[in-house]
Amino acid sequence: xxxxxxxxxxxxxxxxxxxxxxxxxxxxxxxxxxxxxxxxxxxxxxxxxxxxxxxxxxxxxxxxxxxxxxxxxxxxxxxxxxxxxxxxxxxxxxxxxxxxxxxxxxxxxxxxxxxxxxxxxxxxxxxxxxxxxxxxxxxxxxxxxxxxxxxxxxxxxxxxxxxxxxxxxxxxxxxxxxxxxxxxxxxxxxxxxxxxxxxxxxxxxxxxxxxxxxxxxxxxxxxxxxxxxxxxxxxxxxxxxxxxxxxxxxxxxxxxxxxxxxxxxxxxxxxxxxxxxxxxxxxxxxxxxxxxxxxxxxxxxxxxxxxxxxxxxxxxxxxxxxxxxxxxxxxxxxxxxxxxxxxxxxxxxxxxxxxxxxxxxxxxxxxxxxxxxxxxxxxxxxxxxxxxxxxxxxxxxxxxxxxxxxxxxxxxxxxxxxxxxxxxxxxxxxxxxxxxxxxxxxx
Amino acid sequence: xxxxxxxxxxxxxxxxxxxxxxxxxxxxxxxxxxxxxxxxxxxxxxxxxxxxxxxxxxxxxxxxxxxxxxxxxxxxxxxxxxxxxxxxxxxxxxxxxxxxxxxxxxxxxxxxxxxxxxxxxxxxxxxxxxxxxxxxxxxxxxxxxxxxxxxxxxxxxxxxxxxxxxxxxxxxxxxxxxxxxxxxxxxxxxxxxxxxxxxxxxxxxxxxxxxxxxxxxxxxxxxxxxxxxxxxxxxxxxxxxxxxxxxxxxxxxxxxxxxxxxxxxxxxxxxxxxxxxxxxxxxxxxxxxxxxxxxxxxxxxxxxxxxxxxxxxxxxxxxxxxxxxxxxxxxxxxxxxxxxxxxxxxxxxxxxxxxxxxxxxxxxxxxxxxxxxxxxxxxxxxxxxxxxxxxxxxxxxxxxxxxxxxxxxxxxxxxxxxxxxxxxxxxxxxxxxxxxxxxxxxxxxxxxxxxxxxxxxxxxxxxxxxxxxxxxxxxxxxxxxxxxx
Numbered sequence: 028x029x030x031x032x033x034x035x036x037x038x039x040x041x042x043x044x045x046x047x048x049x050x051x052x053x054x055x056x057x058x059x060x061x062x063x064x065x066x067x068x069x070x071x072x073x074x075x076x077x078x079x080x081x082x083x084x085x086x087x088x089x090x091x092x093x094x095x096x097x098x099x100x101x102x103x104x105x106x107x108x109x110x111x112x113x114x115x116x117x118x119x120x121x122x123x124x125x126x127x128x129x130x131x132x133x134x135x136x137x138x139x140x141x142x143x144x145x146x147x148x149x150x151x152x153x154x155x156x157x158x159x160x161x162x163x164x165x166x167x168x169x170x171x172x173x174x175x176x177x178x179x180x181x182x183x184x185x186x187x188x189x190x191x192x193x194x195x196x197x198x199x200x201x202x203x204x205x206x207x208x209x210x211x212x213x214x215x216x217x218x219x220x221x222x223x224x225x226x227x228x229x230x231x232x233x234x235x236x237x238x239x240x241x242x243x244x245x246x247x248x249x250x251x252x253x254x255x256x257x258x259x260x261x262x263x264x265x266x267x268x269x270x271x272x273x274x275x276x277x278x279x280x281x282x283x284x285x286x287x288x289x290x291x292x293x294x295x296x297x298x299x300x301x302x303x304x305x306x307x308x309x310x311x312x313x314x315x316x317x318x319x320x321x322x323x324x325x326x327x328x329x330x331x332x333x334x335x336x337x338x339x340x341x342x343x344x345x346x347x348x349x350x351x352x353x354x355x356x357x358x359x360x361x362x363x364x365x366x367x368x369x370x371x372x373x374x375x376x377x378x379x380x381x382x383x384x385x386x387x388x389x390x391x392x393x394x395x396x397x398x399x400x401x402x403x404x405x406x407x408x409x410x411x412x413x414x415x416x417x418x419x420x421x422x423x424x425x426x427x428x429x430x431x432x433x434x435x436x437x438x439x440x441x442x443x444x445x446x447x448x449x450x451x452x453x454x455x456x457x458x459x460x461x462x463x464x465x466x467x468x469x470x
Numbered sequence: 471x472x473x474x475x476x477x478x479x480x481x482x483x484x485x486x487x488x489x490x491x492x493x494x495x496x497x498x499x500x501x502x503x504x505x506x507x508x509x510x511x512x513x514x515x516x517x518x519x520x521x522x523x524x525x526x527x528x529x530x531x532x533x534x535x536x537x538x539x540x541x542x543x544x545x546x547x548x549x550x551x552x553x554x555x556x557x558x559x560x561x562x563x564x565x566x567x568x569x570x571x572x573x574x575x576x577x578x579x580x581x582x583x584x585x586x587x588x589x590x591x592x593x594x595x596x597x598x599x600x601x602x603x604x605x606x607x608x609x610x611x612x613x614x615x616x617x618x619x620x621x622x623x624x625x626x627x628x629x630x631x632x633x634x635x636x637x638x639x640x641x642x643x644x645x646x647x648x649x650x651x652x653x654x655x656x657x658x659x660x661x662x663x664x665x666x667x668x669x670x671x672x673x674x675x676x677x678x679x680x681x682x683x684x685x686x687x688x689x690x691x692x693x694x695x696x697x698x699x700x701x702x703x704x705x706x707x708x709x710x711x712x713x714x715x716x717x718x719x720x721x722x723x724x725x726x727x728x729x730x731x732x733x734x735x736x737x738x739x740x741x742x743x744x745x746x747x748x749x750x751x752x753x754x755x756x757x758x759x760x761x762x763x764x765x766x767x768x769x770x771x772x773x774x775x776x777x778x779x780x781x782x783x784x785x786x787x788x789x790x791x792x793x794x795x796x797x798x799x800x801x802x803x804x805x806x807x808x809x810x811x812x813x814x815x816x817x818x819x820x821x822x823x824x825x826x827x828x829x830x831x832x833x834x835x836x837x838x839x840x841x842x843x844x845x846x847x848x849x850x851x852x853x854x855x856x857x858x859x860x861x862x863x864x865x866x867x868x869x870x871x872x873x874x875x876x877x878x879x880x881x882x883x884x885x886x887x888x889x890x891x892x893x894x895x896x897x898x899x900x901x902x903x904x905x906x907x908x909x910x911x912x913x914x915x916x917x918x919x920x921x922x923x924x925x926x927x928x929x930x931x932x933x934x935x936x937x938x939x940x941x942x943x944x945x946x947x948x949x950x951x952x953x954x955x
Contacts, residue, residue, distance in 0.1 A: 028820045030557055030748075032905035033827055041906060045833040050826040053833060054728055056697045056850050061734050067727050068599050072817030075561060082565045082811060085585030091573030095582075102798060103576050109498055111526050113567075115533040123542030123558050125550060125751035129883055130944075131874070131937035135540035136753035139533070142487050145954040150519045155953045158754065161611035164798040172654075192798050199772070199794035203625045203656045244514055275516035288798065297566070298586050299576030299799025300611065301756035313951065319754065323955075324947035326939040336947040342614070342650035343888070347659050352650035355612035355744065358754025369487050370497035370529050373521040378500050381507070388508035406511055427579065435577055458504040 028072070090432070096460050097432040098390075100410040100451030101240070102163070102190050102266045103299055104291045107455055112293050112366045121362060126319070126355075130334045131326075137333035140321045140358065143365035150271050150368070150376075151285045152278025153307035157318035159361040160304025160353065163288025164196035167234065167264045169317045169351055170286040170306065171197060174232035174260040175206055176350070177315050182207040183232045184259070186219040188239035190266055191440045206231075217243035217403025217412070221253050230259040236287075237263060237277070238270050240440070241449065242387075242410035243403055247280035260284060268292050268305070269453075270408040272371075272380030284308045293367025294360050303360040314340060317351030379454055383409040386461065387452040393465040394450070402447055410451035412437060412444070415468075419446060426467055433464060475546065475880030475911060478936050484535040486955060488522040497526040539938045540753070541882050547908050549835075551854045551885035551897025552645065552693055554723045554745035556828075559815065562749060562808030571807060576799040580784040586803065587783035591776045593810045594760075597741060600821070601719070602730020603762035607771040609801040613720055616740025616759025617651035617687070619772060622793045623738055623763060624685050624714040625655055626770040630791060633712065635684035641670055643693045643889045648718060657684060664891060668694040668847035672703040679707055685714035690731070691721045693889040693897070694847055695832060695854035697729075705735025714738065714767075722746045723901065724829055724853035727822030738763045743802075747809035758805035772796050827902035828853040831909060835898055838913040842920045846892050853901070859894030867923040867930050869894035874941060875922070877934035879915035 033041075038050070047053055054062070073081065090097070092105060116122075120135060127133030127140075140158045147156035160166040171183045183201070185194055187210050194210070201208055209227065214220045219235050233254045237245035247263060254261035263277045265287035271277075277285045289303035290296065308316050314337065322336035342349040371379060387409040394413055395401055402412040413434070415422075426433045434448035441447075452461065524532070542548070548555035566572065574586055594606035610616035621638065628635060638652040640659040649659040660678055665671040675686065686708050690698040698704070705715045717731050717739035723746045731739050743749045744757035751757070763771065773792045774785035785800075816824065829852050836845070836855035843857035859869040873883035873896070885897040900909060922929050934940065 028816065028823065030559060030816075030903055031820065031823060031827055032903065033830075037906040038827075038830065041830055041834045044837050045830070046837070047833075050830060053826065053829045053850065054697075054725075056699055057725075057729060058699060058702075061702070061729050063602075063728055063730050063733075067818035067821065069596055069818040069821070070814060072820060073814050075815070078561065078811060078814055081814070082568065082807075085589055086565070086568035086570030088583075088585040089570035089574050090578050090582035091570050091575075097575050097578070099575055099577055101577055105573070105575070107499075107501060109526070111497065111530055115530060115537075117563065118534070118537040119544035120537040120540035120542045121753055122563070122750045123544045123548075123555075124540050124753045125548070125553055125555060126754045128550075128885075129541075129873070129877065130942045131934050131939050132539075132541040132877055132882065133753075134938050135536035135538065138484075138486070138539075139536055139753075141954070146487075146519075146521060148954045149521065152516075161615060161756075161802075162798040164795070165611070165615070190798070192795055195795040196797065199622065199796055200654075202794075203622060204654075205656065271516070272519065273510075273516070274514050276519075279516060295567075295572035295804070296575055297572050298574040298583070298803040300797065300802040301804050302798065310951075310953075313953070320951070320953050322947040323952040324943045326942045328940050330939055332939045332942045334942050334944050334947045336944065336953075337951060339948075342646035344646065345650075346646045347649035347653040349646065349650045349653075352614045352618055352647050352654050353612070354614045354645075354647050355742075355751075355757040355759075356755040357611075357752075358756075359750075359752030360756060362753065365487075366529065366533060368519075368521055369524055369532070370526065371521065372491075372496050372498070372523045373518050374494065374496045374523060375498040375500055376521055377518045378503075379498070382501060382503060384510065385503075385505050385508050389505040392508075406514055427582070432575075432578065432582075454501040457502075461505075 095430045095432060098450050098452060098464060099432055099435045101435045101449055103296045104267055105296060105453055105455045106291050108293050109370050112363060112370060115366055116363045121359060127335060130332060134332060137321050139362045139365055141333045143361045144321060146365055146368045147305055147307055151307050152276030153285055154310045155313050156307035157316060157320055159357040160306050160318055161357060162302050162304045163266055164193040166286035166304035166306045167193050168197045168200035170262045170284040171232050171234060173315055174262060178231040178260060180229045180231040182209060182229050183234060184209045184211055184224060184230055186211045186235040188213050188219055188241060189234060189236040189264055190240050193264060217241045217405045218245055224253060230257045232260040232262045234262040234264060236265060238267055238408040241403055241412045242407035243405040244274055244408060247277055251281035267408060269380050269383055272376035273384055289364050292364035294363055301357055301360055303357050303364055315350055318353055319356060382454045386456060387411060390450060390452050390461045397465055397469045409453055410449055412447055412449050414447050422468055429467060431464055431467060476878050476936050481538060481938050482535045484532055487532060491522045491524040491528055493523055495523040495525045497524050497529045546880055547904050547912055548882040549884045549898045549900050551899040552720055554899060554901055556748055556901035557903035558748055558750035559812060562811055565811050566804040566807045584783060587776050589810050590806060591778055591783055593806055596813050597760055598762055600726055601739060601762045602732030604765045605768040605771060606760050606762045608760045608806055609772045609797045610759040610761055611797055611802050612755060612757040613740055613742045613759040614647040614651060615796060616761050617647055618654055619761050619796050620716050620738045620740055621651055621655040623767050623770045626793045627767055628684055635682050637683045639675060639678055639683055639686040642891055644687060644689055648687045667849060668696045669698050670700060670704060672700050672707055675704045676707045679711050681711055683713050685716055687716040687718060689718035689720060691724045691852035694856050695851040696849060697852055702734045720745060721853060724825055726825040727818060728825055732764055738767055743805050743809040748812040749805045749808040756802045756805055758802040824902045831900040831902060831904055834909060835900055835913060839916055842917055843896060854897055854899035856892055857896040858892045862923045865923045865927050867927050869896050871930045872919055875919045875930045875933040876915060878936045881912055881915060
């Protein structure tokens with residue numbers, strides 16, 4: 028096997044040094060009756076060339092760009108990724124290293140993550156961002172746990188317009204802790220309805236998502252006021268980071284904790300993972316935040332350098348008193364996101380975000396003309412909910428055969444929204460793609 | 471080759487991203503604007519994020535230089551104990567980047583995601599076979615999330631029987647994630663001391679086990695690199711009082727095809743695909759931490775689960791006792807691809823061989839460095855061996871100094887100061903993919919350093935001198951945190 032370098036001669040020399048007669052004898056401390064008898068029941072090994080064919084056949088069965096035109100977002104967005112980013116991110120010095128415990132030989136990762144933290148702060152208008160969480164969902168769950176720790180209150184209010192999967196993860200995380208979760212409904216305009224908050228007390232956090240699951244941009248300044256009224260922390264999530272190239276940052280609207288999904292920042296969709304959990308807050312709360320942090324310092328000759336810092340929050344030092352159990356994070360995805368943001372720059376991010384907005388508006392207009400009802404009239408970013416005229420399912424299935432995925436049916440998530448679809452358009456869709464979609468729908 | 475592996479060479483300086491570039495530059499091919507500008511409410515628009523202005527060449531040089539300041543498994547031996555820094559096959563990267571996988575939308579109709587779902591379904595079964603368990607969830611994104619999921623499964627299982635308990639037994643050799651995961655699930659970790667042989671004694675566990683204990687978390691092999699020989703007896707003690715046995719499988723690389731945890735009393739365990747199954751560590755992640763369970767815990771596994779019917783695959787939420795979701799979608803699918811292709815490349819015999827050679831390599835290092843460093847637990851080890859710095863302390867040289875000096879010799883240092891039960895611990899996990907020649911070079915380097923510690927301690931204290939930077943001021947970093955620019 029090409030990954031195993033030992034020759035027979037090596038093995039026998041080494042066994043002699045160890046003082047045993049066989050490889051099997053190395054396991055003498057494992058009681059006989061614990062040992063596995065016979066080989067594992069697994070497929071026989073494949074050569075690299077056989078495996079190439081097998082993997083290609085699996086991958087070819089998947090619906091993906093460019094063969095398919097997928098007008099679905101809902102937490103995972105199709106964006107162009109420059110070859111420069113993919114190529115740089117493939118450098119094995121980044122890929123095959125681990126957590127930079129030895130800063131003298133990890134400055135590449137460390138400076139890269141420091142830059143990531145800085146770029147995320149600038150994107151979200153926040154003071155401090157960590158080196159990443161697993162994904163948007165666990166970032167939100169950890170944000171709410173952090174709010175519970177800080178406020179010492181044991182109830183959180185969640186907008187139902189936070190991605191349904193994120194809400195499920197929050198419930199999974201909070202259930203064994205006994206913390207309560209209250210859900211806030213939505214208004215006819217597609218934004219969160221805060222009226223259920225009236226008279227509510229003991230709230231650790233009020234959490235929304237913007238743009239929300241329907242793509243609508245929430246009025247974050249109002250959420251901020253509500254949070255102040257309740258002396259609760261203002262937590263805001265997001266699934267589409269590109270939106271903040273155009274719309275006001277959560278930090279500028281007073282958010283205490285911003286958490287979300289950074290997949291849009293140059294990470295392949297990859298069936299939803301690995302993606303990039305983003306977590307940012309204010310400096311006054313830095314010692315309560317979960318996850319790794321990279322800080323600036325100097326070496327013994329006075330050269331600028333970077334190290335992991337404030338480790339006393341973390342599990343390897345604080346054990347059960349840590350701010351989280353997270354250890355391995357999504358470091359390489361964070362580095363990729365930094366490369367992507369650096370490539371876009373301030374000139375690119377605004378135009379790219381604006382293209383997403385305009386292309387989605389174009390589809391919105393075309394669908395409206397085709398008799399679709401735009402379900403919510405609030406401004407949206409690059410996705411929006413529609414109600415087709417009459418039953419859409421037959422047309423939807425027919426489009427699938429033509430390799431067009433015409434949005435995401437909303438009924439499984441919001442049963443009251445039968446025959447409603449969430450449509451998403453990013454910069455990867457040309458006007459022609461959009462016209463084709465609308466043409467097929469109306470034909 | 472003459473001289474040591476470590477040497478100096480031309481390294482290029484590189485400023486922070488925003489310290490370079492020029493006004494108006496952009497390193498991105500902005501897609502064509504083929505639709506008009508549509509109006510947007512003035513009040514919604516924010517300031518443009520203050521990103522740097524760089525050309526593609528600027529970006530490429532920046533990250534190429536940064537990468538050259540890093541040490542990876544592809545650079546050399548990376549014997550970071552309990553992290554299993556084995557070689558990461560290049561094919562794994564290639565397969566994860568196949569357009570059909572990398573471009574897959576997670577909410578696509580399962581009929582259009584056959585390949586991915588089949589891969590996940592098969593990988594679940596491979597991992598169940600390797601661990602001797604009955605079912606697998608691939609959803610946890612890393613080992614610590616696997617631990618949390620596993621403890622949640624125990625919580626849900628007991629709750630389903632109307633049982634409320636408040637404690638989990640955790641050994642003193644455990645990774646910090648173990649007590650942190652139990653606490654996150656609302657349990658209080660109870661510390662059990664390992665015995666003079668470095669393993670758990672059934673008596674110690676029996677002394678702590680009562681009807682308020684939900685279970686025990688055992689890392690096996692443990693972080694001293696020792697097999698928990700009494701795991702079956704310990705399991706019986708825990709089960710007798712209604713508790714569950716969790717196995718932290720971080721060190722599974724020692725026992726693939728040799729021990730199936732499901733057959734020796736373990737109820738639930740996690741694996742680290744980025745350790746045992748060769749997916750790369752990515753400078754800190756992403757990982758993948760699947761959880762494998764025995765039959766009685768299966769109903770509680772996270773949803774959705776991949777199910778098969780007549781050769782086609784779909785996702786099912788129909789598990790009313792499930793703890794729910796732990797990931798936005800299905801876990802780190804890209805990492806699963808690498809583990810899956812690794813298992814298929816290796817086959818059953820080579821997986822077992824990998825464990826045997828990992829154990830051989832660790833024992834070879836242990837025997838070769840016997841007498842050079844203190845060996846606090848002198849027993850046959852599994853995939854890693856743990857030394858202490860007692861001998862060197864008399865020359866005022868600590869584990870940290872030894873680690874830093876190893877850098878000058880061209881090696882990534884081992885894990886240091888862990889496990890906590892060994893003073894100045896040096897935890898060496900060579901993995902099976904290091905050749906005898908490399909191990910010999912590493913052993914020689916350690917011997918030289920031990921000699922330097924006696925004869926020329928200044929050299930060791932000053933190290934590293936061949937790296938891009940010298941020792942960094944971590945105290946200043948923590949005292950005056952500067953976490954962004």
